[in-house]
Amino acid sequence: MTTAVPAPVLRELARTEGGPRALDHLVHDQSTRRLLLLRALLDAVQDAPAARVGPGARQRMAEDWALLETAEQAGPRAGERVRALLLRPLTGPLIRHALAALTGPRTGQDAELTEALDHFSTLAATAAISAGVPFTARLTAYEGLLALPSLGALRTEGTAPRTVTAAFTGSALTLSPDGGGPVTVFPQPSYGAWSADAAWLPAYALPPLTPGADLVPLDDMSPYRQVPGPAHSSLSRAVTLDDHSRKRWYEAWSGTAALLALGGPHRTGEAVRLLRSVVPLQTPPGATTEGHPSGSCSGTRKEAFGVVLASVPPSPAGFAALLVHELQHAKLAALCELTPLHHASAEAVHFAPWRPDPRPFDGLLQGIYSHLALADWWQCYALAAEDGPARDHAWGEHARRREQVGAALPALVGSEDLTEQGRVLADGMVSAYLHLSRVEPPAGHLARARAYVDTARALWQQRRTRG
Template sequence: MLPEVPERALTELGRTEGGPETLRLLVRDQHTRRLLLLRAVLDAAESAGPGICPAAALTRLREDWALLEEAERLEPYGPAGPSSEPAADATRRNPPSPSPVRALLLHPFIGPWAAEALRLLGPGAGPLSGRDAREPGRALAYIGRLAAVAAARAGVPYALRLTAYDGVLTLPSLGALRTGGSGRGETEVAVVHRRGRLTLRRSGETDVVVRLQNGAGAWSEAAAWTPAYALPGLVPGSTAVPLDDLDPYRTARGGPRPDTLSGPALLDDADRKHWLHTWSGTAAALGLGGERRLAEAVTLLHCLVPLAAPPGSGPDGAGGSCSGTRREAFGAVLSSAPGTATTLAATLVHELQHTKLAALSDMVTLHRATSEARHFAPWRPDPRPYDGLLQGAYSHLALADFFQRSALAATLPVRRDAAWERHARYQAQVGAVLPALVGSSDLTVRGRRFVDRMVEVHERLAEQPPPRGHAARATAYVLAARTLWNRRHALAE
């Protein structure tokens, strides 16, 4: 049974906060949903029929699933297992860290992979032919890669065959083998694991030997192997954060991409050094905005996905940046290369609010508004649906709080002035949309309590206003944005 959300947690989250128990509640719920999704994929494949999931693909899926189960038995979640106590009791204490095998199964990209697999295997999927007939098998092959990594992490010896697609075989959390293929080609790769050493064999090619490392990544001398890369934990003792530019499910596959996001980036050594340099100051920058901002990043951030610089940016990324989250990939933040540690800290504050609110919305119905896009939001040129307005206001409110605290804590005048400017802009933007949020008749009882807590935070921030010039410019900016929006859309809220 999925846990209930206590009033204390709803209050904390409405204030854009979240104590340790509240954050753990969100994480545990999302992890439970991730494991249920994994099981749903297996059930969907069993029910799909040979016209969608051929017998050979189903047999292979069962074998991969059995290998995953064996790996988990050898390396359990904790001393008593994941279901040894009610979820409500478990959130009252610090749960044990997941084993490497379980952490692999809870990785953010399991969500988008499972969503695609269910779309291909679900009741709405008809019989496939030609190139499309290979798509379910291609999706299910991801389970084989997970099983190979999980079994290696658990010390299970094996010999199996995996398929590289489009010239790449990605082993989640370990790295990727470049097979030299291109287009939509497929290459069979024999994988043998013995005592922490993987041997990857392709017909007519030299064997690639890969040695597992603790945590993320695996080392090899072969030029064909690219190891997974991870940034150090934000604070001493915290888990390393993968900087993943390899996994095929790290960004949306096919279909439209939000126009605010660029495509995925492939990193070279210079790019990784830049990320590491910026990352090294991010914890301090988060701390200036309050310890809870650092704590929520440590708890909720499980992966960073580098994006290319958006169109119009300079050669060094100057002049533009973008970031985002994916609801189905809880714990992952997508971002172009940040210019400074403060920029990255603000990105994490912004995006992790979306993570929190999306996770809460999976557990609690906050409103029953339709998806009609009709609301003004001063941070977007297009009309927004109510849920989008709530998401945007929530993240901007957290940024207003973050930059106010940063301004009050700053010692250098130039940094203090820059923080006040950002605070004033976000505070004015949120103030412009709060009436539409509060006045909605679509709010549920708990949703109204949540929005009321947001109003309380906005009023508290107003008790320490920014310098007058910043406030005046922010007000003028929002007024200009509303005037332009009205001219473009002429919609009445």
């Protein structure tokens, strides 16, 4: 599903910016794709042969879908809440996993399909709760946890799948694990749920970035928060937060909005519009100083639009820079789904001064785009900061990102694999890069940045020669 992108939208995005119109264009397309996937899952279950999906599972899916429809039609506010739940980032991996288990080779995937459809049942139940629709359903906990998105999770004994009867009255939810006592939970109007029972783990969220904006969930309980496969091998594992580690997240978040705004209203705007949840990751080994985080790792997921996966950033400035970086990846990935930007192969052959390994053309494009935005934001930060270590650090980060982009841009701009819209994007990125030269960083920082890129290039050439 591809479509032409309006020229004003493409030009805004090319500058690594994006006002409400451009961001709405991306969000609307991603939302449409998610709803189409949902419908595809329903159709796939109903059309699957009996050998793959038995009558019980087929009937269960029909009941879950009917519950979703009832919840969405319970009123305008209820419909908004249900739609928001279905569009939560990690609902995407759930649906895709279920489709993959349903349509892939049967051998060894029956258990995966059962688990995926069980999680879908939990999603439907959560939607009914968010809409205030009473119901009774039998859900399944896995690995000792029944996670209800945006509400929290029930801890159960053991790691084997365990049936939990859920009964919602419209105001209170009673969860009764087979062989265990009932746990009463009280959903809150905006986010989360509380219970006096220690078996209930409430969901937490970071405060809104701006007044009136949405909370930013700390999604540390979803069964689909861990990224599979080698594509994200640089990321550490997803973790569940305790009170101490959660406090560090709040401390890093405090002040992030003000620092983001230094880059212009578009930086705050894209974070408010695009950031829908944060998945906490373990702090990478060696990234702590005296027990406190001094570095972090982060990433995004194409199939989970709106999520940022990250270990706790070392500071509000680190958090702001992380968001600038990762939200560019989210924007560009969404744009690439709207329209092809290039026809290059997936072969990893390109030099990228921010990575020691060769990159495919798409990875080069993504890296240039995110580093260009970082160079711009760090420059704005340096110009706004008072003299001192923070300003000095900002100039150093700006100079390094700018020189890295300058070293990689020629391969992008000179490529014959760019489509017409890809060419518009690349030309806009060049203009944004040239705009950075309106203010030069201190000479020492510029010299060090150039030496850094020269060293990276020399090592790259050595490796190619040896290979």
